Amino acid sequence: MxxxxxxxxxxxxxxxxxxxxxxxxxxxxxxxxxxxxxxxxxxxxxxxxxxxxxxxxxxxxxxxxxxxxxxxxxxxxxxxxxxxxxxxxxxxxxxxxxxxxxxxxxxxxxxxxxxxxxxxxxxxxxxxxxxxxxxxxxxxxxxxxxxxxxxxxxxxxxxxMTLPVSMSCTSGINAVAHAVEAIYAKAGNPIISLLAVEGIRSITSALPTLVTSPSDKDARSKALYGAWLCGVCLGSVGMAFHHKLCHTLGGSFDLPHAETHTAVLPHALAYNLPSLTPPQIRALASSLSLPDTDTATPEQIIDALNKLYDDLPVERGVQRFGMKEEEVDKAVDIAFRNQYWNPRGLEREGVREVVRRVTAGERARVDL
The missing domain is CATH 3.40.50.1970 (Rossmann fold)
Structure with a gap:
């Protein structure tokens, strides 16, 4: 329901x-x-x-x-x-x-x-x-x-077809991030959730294939189709903490767009998962093809994302792109200006830890 x-x-x-x-x-x-x-x-x-x-x-x-x-x-x-x-x-x-x-x-x-x-x-x-x-x-x-x-x-x-594998992966995860936030957006609805699940599933199933077979046209088609659906999702229901943080890191620290979204996604989702509703949890579990969506836990969702990243040539952190550990507090200050709506209230200590983990490139975990 x-x-x-x-x-x-x-x-x-x-x-x-x-x-x-x-x-x-x-x-x-x-x-x-x-x-x-x-x-x-x-x-x-x-x-x-x-x-x-x-x-x-x-x-x-x-x-x-x-x-x-x-x-x-x-x-x-x-x-x-x-x-x-x-x-x-x-x-x-x-x-x-x-x-x-x-x-x-x-x-x-x-x-x-x-x-x-x-x-x-x-x-x-x-x-x-x-x-x-x-x-x-x-x-x-x-x-x-x-x-x-x-x-x-x-x-x-x-x-x-000639999009480099690394760029294909970060660009694809960027699209996935659009749909993930759409599932729990303030203006979310079941129509957009259906598109989000289909879009995420299409991209996340295609990307590992593109790593081993970059010229696989069926996989390229699935990824592009999924990106279309994920874009529709973002354009229909708005943004939350994930996008606010990406805009902060990209605009104020000149970090690359897709790579930043890739690094932020699992940590921003881990921050929000404890505040999501059962239908939202089920939709996320279904989008990541977990075997039992009715009993899926936040830990299993984050574990699925971590395992996906293990199979892709992507950077988990933004330090490699120029973000410095001593800039974490500055990023948090900027992120708290003109805040976006978010399913979980933005608590400075938790947000700071998200930014620190994103900077360092740690594996995501649900303990914030």
Whole structure:
């Protein structure tokens, strides 16, 4: 049984999913009556911009290209991209890549009203959320607005085939984190819980296969499908402690996005598990394919996550990415500003211990 009462709002977004679907971009633009797209990439993904330009019919068929998208969507880069979009007379933006490029596309779209078409190449799930996280003056802040949600998302499994294994794993766990929080979100509901369970199960079953067989197309398809569902979950019901802590660590300490989510997930979940309801515990147990969901314990859920991490080439801590032990208290102070709702109240001693464990990269345990 699920918790009552609840409300459910579906986010309107067109999804094209399959293999080779990137070639449908011209048809999508034509359907929307658009003809002057601004193509967005990172500096490392210029070749993907080349591919889009070729598919669209050449340089004369695009308004322009902006290849300076970076992690955490700094407002300075957004202002530069906005000026360029105006100069070239773009009537829409097309972002290809991961969260950095998609974030920039969202930032431009919500400020200008231009249609945003996303072509994800990772499993981050940002493309399915009406949420924008931006960094300014060393602090990352988020806002939610239906206008932020991209209008069209083209998922092409072929674009993920060369995604490095380590990046596939951290990107996949990042998506899993979206769905885990959705299961116990304040606005949670049984529809989103179903999507969350399916999304988590799809990704966590696919990732170990990708470690041993990176070119397994079925596993790549399952991971991308799961990322889509997990993104829908985050975009529908909001965020809690996990995302607040990730935004703190990423925005204020310049830590990599997916790797930070990977390190935080088991510890933030361990902190919250004692306060979750039986239906939420059962949903988490089912998502991780535990044999008996009705009797699953918080310890078994965390143990399942720990075992998954054992099979993946991921870093459990963020110290390797530049976080220092002496910065733990500073991170806790920032995390307590403008707190997100959370099923368990944020207690400074417990939160500090979570941040310490995330920094050190310890195995998660339910003892907070």
């Amino acid at each position: 699920f918790d009552l009462p609840f409300s459910y709002t579906a986010n309107p977004s067109r999804v094209v999913f399959g293999s080779g679907t990137i070639t449908q971009l011209p048809a999508e633009l034509e359907r929307l009556g658009l003809s002057k797209p601004l193509l967005l990439t990172t500096a490392q993904q210029v070749s993907q911009g080349d591919r889009l330009e070729e598919i669209l019919g050449g340089q004369e068929r695009v308004a322009g290209r902006f290849g300076e998208a970076v992690m955490h969507t700094p407002t300075g880069v957004t202002e530069k991209a906005l000026a360029y979009a105006k100069d070239v007379g773009a009537d829409c933006v097309v972002s290809i890549g991961g969260g950095s490029t998609i974030g920039l596309g969202k930032a431009i779209s919500v400020r200008t009203g231009l249609m945003h078409i996303c072509i994800p190449t990772t499993y981050a799930g940002s493309e399915m959320t009406p949420i924008l996280g931006e960094t300014e003056n060393g602090e990352k802040k988020t806002r939610t607005d239906p206008k932020i949600l991209p209008g069209v998302v083209i998922y092409d499994v072929d674009l993920t």
